[in-house]
Amino acid sequence: MTTSAxxxxxxxxxxxxxxxxxxxxxxxxxxxxxxxxxxLPGQRVIVRIGRxxxxxxxxxxxxxxxxxAQQNIPxxxxxxxxxxxxxxxxxxxxxxxxxxxxxxxxxxxxxxLSQLHSLPVPDxxxxxxxxxxxVDERLDAANTIPDRDRKWLRGLHRDLSAAWEERPAGLPDxxxxxxxxxxxxxxxxxxxxMMDLERFSVGPPEWDLVSTAVRAKTTxxxxxxxxxxxxxxxxxxxxxxxxxxxxxGARELRMATYAAQHAATNEEWVDQARHxxxxxxxxxxxxxxxxxxxx
Numbered sequence: 042m043t044t045s046a047x048x049x050x051x052x053x054x055x056x057x058x059x060x061x062x063x064x065x066x067x068x069x070x071x072x073x074x075x076x077x078x079x080x081l082p083g084q085r086v087i088v089r090i091g092r093x094x095x096x097x098x099x100x101x102x103x104x105x106x107x108x109x110a111q112q113n114i115p116x117x118x119x120x121x122x123x124x125x126x127x128x129x130x131x132x133x134x135x136x137x138x139x140x141x142x143x144x145x146x147x148x149x150x151x152x153x154l155s156q157l158h159s160l161p162v163p164d165x166x167x168x169x170x171x172x173x174x175x176v177d178e179r180l181d182a183a184n185t186i187p188d189r190d191r192k193w194l195r196g197l198h199r200d201l202s203a204a205w206e207e208r209p210a211g212l213p214d215x216x217x218x219x220x221x222x223x224x225x226x227x228x229x230x231x232x233x234x235m236m237d238l239e240r241f242s243v244g245p246p247e248w249d250l251v252s253t254a255v256r257a258k259t260t261x262x263x264x265x266x267x268x269x270x271x272x273x274x275x276x277x278x279x280x281x282x283x284x285x286x287x288x289x290g291a292r293e294l295r296m297a298t299y300a301a302q303h304a305a306t307n308e309e310w311v312d313q314a315r316h317x318x319x320x321x322x323x324x325x326x327x328x329x330x331x332x333x334x335x336x
Contacts (some may be wrong), residue, residue, distance in 0.1 A: 049129070053090055054079050057133035060126045063088075085138040086120055090131050098239055099125040099132035104165045105241045106136075114156055115234035141230030144223035147253055147267045149233035151274035153226050157235070158215050158246040170217060170244025172291040173202060176298050183301035185311050190318050194298065197321070201290050209284040212246045212277075221249040222256070250279035251288045259293055261329035297321055300335050310335055 050073050051065075058065035063086060071078040077090035091099050103124050109116040120135040127133070145153075176198055180191055218225065219240025226235055257268035258280065272278040279285055297317040304314035313333050320330040 050077055050090070053077070053129040053131055053133070054088060057088065057090065057126050057128040060128070061121060061123050061135060063120075063135070080138065087136045087138050089134045089136065090128065091125075091133070093130045096125065096127070096132045099134055101167065101241065102238045103134060105167070105238045108163050108165055109235070109238075112160055114160075115153065115232060116238070117234065117236040136236075139227070139229045139234070139236070141228075143228055145226045145228045145233050146223070147263060147271040148274050149228055150221060150223065150226045150253060151271045153233055153235055154218070154221060154246070154249050155275050157218065158212075158249070160216060162214065162243055163216055167216065167242050170219065170242040170248055172205060172248060172288065173198060173295070174240070176294060179298035179302035182305050183298065183314070185304045186301050186314065186318060190322070193322060194294070194301075194318070197290070197294060201287060201294060204287045205291065208245075208287050209282070211282055211284055214243055215246050217242060217244045217246060217249045219244075219248070221252045245288075247279050247282060247284065248288055250275065250277065251285065251292050254279050254285070255289050255292045255296075257329075259289065259328050259330060260296075260332040262332075262334075293321060296332065303335055 050070070051068070054068055054077070055065045058068075058081070063081060063084065065081065067082050068088070069080045069082060071080050071087070075092050077088075079088040079090070080086075081088065103119065106116065106119050110118060117139065118137045120137055125132040125134045177195075180194060180198075183191065218235060218238075219242055220237060225237040226233065228234075253263060253268065253271050257263035257265070257271075263271070279288075297314070297320075300310055300314040300317050304310040313335065316325065316330075317332055319325045320328075320332070
């Protein structure tokens with residue numbers, strides 16, 4: 042996590058805050074990377090500055106947050122309606138700071154997903170789920186992996202994309218979080234809630250369930266008893282669905298290319314990126330593979 046901030050990052054923050062009447066003096070960087078996260082002490086406000094060219098995604102996040110509030114789904118709330126605003130070519134959104142924030146448990150995640158998936162498809166523009174978003178971009182940036190591995194990953198991407206288009210029938214489409222892991226479905230002093238709404242879309246609910254299943258079956262981050270608790274709370278074990286290997290493969294590919302992209306700018310992640318690729322290529326034995334977190 043990067044917590045230092047160049048002058049350009051602070052300038053964008055100050056411009057955005059000024060436009061909506063907030064005071065940026067004393068702002069503290071929480072994360073300054075592709076997306077910048079800032080805290081405004083004493084104001085209970087978190088400022089999120091998106092990547093250049095992500096205005097549509099920021100606007101969708103705002104629509105989603107308003108819809109979740111209308112549906113009484115526990116989620117991060119907007120500070121005001123004057124959002125997003127533009128600053129130095131980047132979209133900026135403002136959120137109520139969450140008290141006592143920590144990662145959610147598997148039970149928290151299952152409960153929140155059950156509430157979300159039970160809702161009718163919202164009458165707002167969300168777009169349809171793309172399980173391979175940014176995979177090509179990440180592979181293009183992954184300059185620390187051998188060309189033979191990059192070529193193999195592109196082939197895997199093509200195969201999984203074709204399988205996704207022909208996937209078996211499952212549960213009816215609904216609004217999905219899109220990135221349902223414990224850092225995004227969290228617990229606060231007020232209880233569990235959703236945050237990081239960037240990947241919200243319409244799609245198969247199994248995609249949200251696969252995130253926890255992969256952490257149990259692939260990475261080893263979730264224990265067998267925890268996964269049983271998750272399935273019991275939600276009421277379904279997605280690994281029993283015949284389409285599971287397709288969605289799990291897509292999630293694993295995204296996790297591997299994410300690590301490979303970031304290894305290009307931080308050598309601390311090179312070994313983990315290579316390990317993930319070795320696992321996918323059958324060079325590290327059977328699952329679970331004990332992948333370590335990136336960022």
